[in-house]
Amino acid sequence: MSQPLSSLTPGSRAVVAEILIPPQHRARLLEMGLLVGTPIELIRFAPLGDPVEIKVRGYHLSLRRHEAEQVMVR
Template sequence: MTLKDLKPGQSGIVESIGQKGPIRRRLMDMGVTPGVKVEVIKVAPLGDPIEINIRGYELSLRKDEAQNIVLK
């Protein structure tokens, strides 16, 4: 399951970040690292972006970024 698959109110634990390179580095710099809990707060009316709560702050991600985050 990926972060893109979660609905508002659902949560999961990050298992891995699937993509290599600058996108992975950017996500890790924002606090998306293996073992951290993420919760989907809301999804924009047209479905993109999604807002998540991670490490006590809200972060908005595009769905193409969220599909690279694999959850347990």
């Protein structure tokens, strides 16, 4: 059962199941190591609710809710 990354609560871990971001915007995210099958941890949301901070492959990465909604995790 997959859900959007943005619906995780801070501190929870998951694995990327599917990336629904349009192909032309996907490349850099993939190159940053966010691939299908990659384990991630949601660290926090920014004080104003956006963007979101995750930990992926041992480092901290921030992306907007809009993109996080299109990264499905399980």
